[in-house]
Amino acid sequence: MSDDARSAVGDYKAGWHDPENATIRFDFGLSEQVVRDISELKNEPEWMTEIRVKAFHHFNERPMPTWGNMHLLEEIDFDKVCYYLRSSDATEKNWDDVPEDIRNTFDRLGIPEAEQKWLSGVTAQYESEAVYHSIREDLEEQGVIFLDMDSGLREYEALVKEYFCSVVPFSDNKFSALNTAVWSGGSFIYVPSGVHVEMPVQAYFRINAKNMGQFERTLIIADEGSSIHYVEGCTAPTYSTDSLHSAVVELIALPGAHIRYSTVQNWSANVYNLVTKRGIAHENATIEWIDGNIGSKLTMKYPAVILKGEGAHAEVISVAYSGKGQHQDAGVKIHHLASNTTSKILSKSISKNGGRGSYRGMVTVSPKAENCKVNVVCDALLLDEESRSDTYPTMEVRNSGARCEHEASVSKVSDDQLFYLMSRGHSEEESLALIVNGFFEPFTRELPMEYAVELNQLMALEMEGSIG
Amino acid sequence: MSGSPLLKIDGLKASIGDIEILKGIDLEIMPGEVHAVMGRNGSGKSTTAHVLMGHPDYEVTDGTVDLEGNDLLEMEAYERARAGIFLSFQYPHSVPGLQVGNFLRRSVAAIRGEEEAKGSEFRNQLKQGMEQLGLDRSFLSRYVNDGFSGGEKKRFEILQMMLIKPKLAILDETDSGLDIDGIRTVAEGVDAAIRGTQSAALIITHYNRILEHVKPDKIHVLIDGKIVMSGGPELANQLEEKGYDWVEKEVSGNE
Ligand SMILES: Nc1ncnc2c1ncn2[C@@H]1O[C@H](COP(=O)(O)OP(=O)(O)OP(=O)(O)O)[C@@H](O)[C@H]1O
Ligand SMILES: [Mg+2]
Secondary structure, eight states: OOHHHHHHHTTOTTOOOOOOOOSEEOOBSOOHHHHHHHHHHTTOOHHHHHHHHHHHHHHHHSOOOSSSOHHHHHTOOGGGOBOOEESOSSOBSSGGGSOHHHHHHHHHTTHHHHHHHHOSEEEEEETTEEEEEEEOHHHHHTTOEEEEHHHHHHHOHHHHHHHTTTSSOGGGSHHHHHHHHHOOOOEEEEEOTTOBOOSOEEEEEEOOSTTBEEOOEEEEEEOTTOEEEEEEEEEOOOOSSOEEEOOEEEEEEOTTOEEEEEEEEOOOTTEEEEEEEEEEEOTTOEEEEEEEEOOOSEEEEOOEEEEOSTTOEEEEEEEEEEOTTOEEEEOOEEEEOSTTOEEEEEEEEEEOTTOEEEEEEEEEEOTTOOSOEEEEEEEEEEOSTTOEEEEEEEEEEOOTTOEEEEEEEEEEOOHHHHHHHHTTTOOHHHHHHHHHHHHTHHHHTTSOHHHHHHHHHHHHHHHTTOOO | OOSOOSEEEEEEEEEETTEEEEEEEEEEEOTTOEEEEEOOTTSSHHHHHHHHHTOTTSEEEEEEEEETTEEGGGSOHHHHHHHTEEEEOSSOOOEEEEEHHHHHHHHHHHHHOGGGGSHHHHHHHHHHHHHHHTOOGGGGGSEETTTOOHHHHHHHHHHHHHHHOOSEEEEESTTTTOOHHHHHHHHHHHHHHHTTSSOEEEEEOSOHHHHHHHOOSEEEEEETTEEEEEEOTHHHHHHHHHHHHHHHHHHHHHO
């Protein structure tokens, strides 16, 4: 990395970029033709092309959301985004076959190493396409499907057709429409009945090019009584111009299934991260979102669970860190449609240097859902006077038998707490990092250890240079 | 007594806002000594401890503090900790989410060095210390002072002292709120850490019981931000009998 690049990157460790060696790069801007071109390039069945085109028109007509951070949303220039960029012509099964500069990037991010040590499978997406993909053989033998979404569509068209847009219709919001119109990459997973995937599978998303738009699409189907833990990570170079990441994730947990979806989002501070994530939990199924948002310029993301079957359970633990110039607008949505369903939400946000964290939550209990339990806890920690935290919780409970608990707190780091830690030999920055990592601990302890360690280091880095 | 003092306080004055709380403290502690400070509520005992540890809220307006030839007042709190000062807090603060085991390891690493916090010796000391203080193993995975009982907080302060091995341990009412066994273990901990070593302790207390166990070399009486009387262990008994009014009379009588 050059010195210039280094100074631009600052403390953000993943902020370098490779030279752009695109094999296919679309011009900036979006039109019906661009949408059709993407579909044609991918040789897609006609029904998919049709959904894309419909979604594109919906995107065009749909106004911007009137909540979140409208000011920052208005700054997005959809004509200055590259909607498709391919840097490698194939998705390889062997890291040695991945183009060298791309492989080096993932090496630096530690992905192949993690794969060897503790993962069941990995997909690595670079710009619009997966460049590497592999799954452990024993899982394949048990019938577990883990593919990039494009291959999923080619090889399991019927399954994709059945579930695609079934949880998040393209018309759900402006950005789900955009994603449906131009999606590329993402993961497709099917776990057969009764199969437990013990070690997590991981997807890593890297944006490299300037003004890039990344629109991956993920669909996970866990059949009856099965379980899987999916982990995603993401980073991008630091540029002075903005990039757009707008994903859609759909989870289907069939009766008795268990899906855990963990995210550590660490986009650089020039990335808009506007993501729709939602799961449907059938009878006695569990869906967990473990959602960490550290980077990006603006994140608007509200992982949701629809508790459709009796006895289904949702658990969401989300943390957000907003530093200078960042706004994390995150929250959780849970819909209790069936009886004896339970949900637990823990949301934690830290704001520093004028950063802004918002919690926007929505829990509904439908009239015929008897005996439901809801527990919501929102904690905010402000590190200085200029930072901000807002909470917008909504509960619509239409069944009087529901037991709902809601707690919210906003706290500041006290001088006495800092002094206590400093008296044990820790500098002010180290002490702050201990407090901050402690605050996030309920989240980090749910992550695979390697991720937890990385997150703690990341936060320690964020606390550097913050004093004074 | 010969050699140079471990700690030398000269004419120390400190204020918070416009209020002067320490009004000229003089004190010398030699290596291996145990000193006690007694005094009424609000006389400035904790303030002395905080100022020595480097709490940013207090402004030192006059005087010097020297630790083994180094100017303590020039250092930030964490540097003082690394230089060998330890404060057992009267009211320890909680850090939710920070596990005791992790915190102990990091603190020992920060103060005594990375190597000291690794390996079996550290683990043995930790195990021993916890047994001595009657702390269960499960204690290690709890969060620092979070939901601790009063006695657990005090025991945890002493556990930290045992592992950090400071040159000067300041114990601010560590005996308050401890049961009888607790007081004895704390006293034994102090004895083990100080007697026969080059370290020293400054014990702030309201009670004779702990002093009967540790037998301090010197006792100082603090009134309104000043040490007005110093003496041997017998002073504790006199105080118990006659109270602080007696000290005040003695002092004004001598003037
Ligand atoms: N942060 C502060 N703000 C305002 N006043 C303070 C502060 N710290 C100490 N003081 C005042 O300074 C005086 C000395 O307080 P200090 O805590 O040192 O007393 P102490 O001798 O430790 O008393 P105790 O035996 O009750 O613990 C008191 O009058 C106290 O109110
Ligand atoms: Mg006190």
